[in-house]
Amino acid sequence: MRASSQIRRRRVFYIPGYDPIHPRRYRELYRKEGAEQAGISGYKIDLKPKTTQGAYGWHVTGTFDTTQVETDVEVLVWSDIVKASMGQSIPATYLQLIQTAYAYIGSGALFRLMRLRKGPMIAALYPVFFLLAQLAVALTAGWFGYRALHALTPQPVGAALGGVAAIAIAALILRWFRRHDNKVFAYYLMHDYAYSAKSLGENSPQLEARMADFGAAIIEALQQDWDEVLVIGHSSGAHLAVSILADVIRKEGVPTDKALGFLSLGQVVPMVSFLPRAHRLRRDLAYLSARDELAWVDVTAPGDGCAFALCDPVSVSGVAPDNKQWPLVISAAFTQTLSPQRWKALRWRFFRLHFQYLCAFDTPNGYDYFEITAGPQSLRARFADKSPSKSRIERPENRYTDTL
Structure with missing residues (x-):
């Protein structure tokens, strides 16, 4: 039996994609879009300076009816590695x-x-x-x-x-x-x-060292007084999160009184897992997909031309084990969740649409980034009765399925 679905204190770790920009942009995006979503959905979001250690983050107080939830968000920064690779x-x-x-x-x-x-x-x-x-x-x-x-x-x-x-x-x-x-x-x-x-899907030593630091921060949070630890991987950050969480569970396990959630957004996992030397990622995908210690929800949208929309990252990579249970693949369905006016304004702004998962929706229809990160339900409880998208793609297309 896992932790209670009722959440009062949450720790969120956000792993950006390949992004050289200072992480303060994510705080400003959360502040602006969170206020807009709160106005649409009828709850309250307040941001304050972070109360935890870490390179960069912020504190969120979410008020949903009479329930108040305290959340600390930390951005796991690897923008310096990105900048160096772009020089x-x-x-x-x-x-x-x-x-x-x-x-x-x-x-x-x-x-x-x-x-x-x-x-x-x-x-x-x-x-x-x-x-x-x-x-x-x-x-x-x-x-x-x-x-x-x-x-x-x-x-x-x-x-x-x-x-x-x-x-x-x-x-x-x-x-x-x-x-x-x-x-x-x-x-x-x-x-x-x-x-x-350049490395045919193999992580560089510098990136592996940074991922180990990220894993250590997550392990520390799991040992503290948080009701839920939620890891969010966006774009390229999703496949980093897969390997980081696989290492966390292998090394330390997850206390039964903790809810561990993994939310992958706009993932591009196949761009790496289909390469010859991505042995580690394929091994971690197979491992994580069968673990009961966490809940893994994968959110994409066909309107996002930069993501592998509705592609089950485990199955299409050809490494799904017989006891696979994750991820739950669902669609953010931009054409349904955004107003016609907003969709018209954003339709051809491909880079902006790739970040829509972190933004406000006119009609959320089950996916609300701010209620997930600041609301009173755990990720597992929120999506417990949610069926996977009927349009999901699960057929294995990968030529390279070795994990050693």
């Missing part, structure tokens, strides 16, 4: 492009991933084509510069000056594109996909 020169980024394309095409992962969902694969191919288009523009402009100087200046000076001009023009244009990447995210997405691809 690449322009030539190095194009080398990453080649290496990443080879990793997914050479391993056959690309074609198998496309059988699951085309949306995230279009998102993955977008930076490749966009960067190649930028290179084509730069080289074309450089060629015209070369031809102009070559024609106007006597030989052999014209050829030499033309060559220098071509290189300078191409370099200036590529630098201009990179300076404005905050509008198109081509470099950002390239670095994101390259981060896992």
